[in-house]
Amino acid sequence: MTFIGSLMAIVLLSGCVQFDESGQSDVSSATTPSPESSTPAESASTASGNSQVVVNKVDVPRGAVNAKVIKVVDGDTLQVLYQKKISTVRVLLIDTPETHHPKLGVQPYGPEASAHAHQLLDGKTVALELAKNGGRDKYGRMLAYVFVDGKSFEELQLASGLARVAYVYPPNTNYVDHYRAIEAQAREKKIGIWSVSGYAEANGFHPEVMKGTEAYKETQKSGGQASSDAAESTTAGQPSPTQAGDCNGAIKGNVSSRGKIYHMPSDRYYKVTKAEVCFKSRKDAEKAGFRAAK
Structure with missing residues (x-):
């Protein structure tokens, strides 16, 4: 044994x-x-x-x-x-x-x-x-x-x-x-x-x-391809963010639990925000349903 x-x-x-x-x-x-x-x-x-x-x-x-x-x-x-x-x-x-x-x-x-x-x-x-x-x-x-x-x-x-x-x-x-x-x-x-x-x-x-x-x-519950399609539709004619979420000086759009928010280059947290969409102007961002960061 x-x-x-x-x-x-x-x-x-x-x-x-x-x-x-x-x-x-x-x-x-x-x-x-x-x-x-x-x-x-x-x-x-x-x-x-x-x-x-x-x-x-x-x-x-x-x-x-x-x-x-x-x-x-x-x-x-x-x-x-x-x-x-x-x-x-x-x-x-x-x-x-x-x-x-x-x-x-x-x-x-x-x-x-x-x-x-x-x-x-x-x-x-x-x-x-x-x-x-x-x-x-x-x-x-x-x-x-x-x-x-x-x-x-x-x-x-x-x-x-x-x-x-x-x-x-x-x-x-x-x-x-x-x-x-x-x-x-x-x-x-x-x-x-x-x-x-x-x-x-x-x-x-x-x-x-x-x-x-x-x-x-x-992924469908999280938005899946629909989120991608939405991003493309709201950024028609707008600059696209890099993979790192940078807009190269353009307005950054970010979606979170607080809703759709855009950040101006002069905003405090602009540099650390990872953009999901980019906008040329405030008007474009607001037209897509985004509001200014507080």
Whole structure:
């Protein structure tokens, strides 16, 4: 019985998927931070509720900077208070479905990815491992790896099936192999964006294959393509916002629980507002049903 019991223990242990992330903790390192050896593996919450992918706590990289989360924009973007000013951070190496894109509308699992980001980040102080050489994306957003409560935010989104590995551009490729390993587990378990084959692909997300699913129905409740159509109709002849929600000096229109609001370039929160539509004049904004920010 002792031999059999030992054999069963070995089999059970061999079935647990763990990652040995040992490596340097320097920010410029191309390896993954080391898990805390004294901390047992913890499971990330997942979109399926049944399958779980393990995400370990890690040592925050040496040289990472602390920043207070001001706002969660969506599943892969946030605003933080850094060096006494509010900056938009685009999380490195992952991509989540859209929630309020002016043309793509709401994509399946976009609301879930955003909600999970809120759950993880709201009111938190995070550690940012900034992109090498202070790199920013084409929209001027800071690029960084994000760590919250001792865990990688990227890993938590990937493990929950709410993100895919994307935008892998040297020299900012730290942890990419590890991220892909976590993504592979979520895909194998058919969690979230991987629940329907063909939805999450190398070239982005394909909502058409999700028709009939609960996730697709949820996008219709949130406005779905209708919101996209509405945006296009209200911005006919108007400048379009960038993916980062910038209007390049034009009036910004934003839809929230407070209704449709427009922000003038001189307004206090103009720079930190992510626009869903842009307008050339107050008259155009008001004609589309937007009111001035207070």
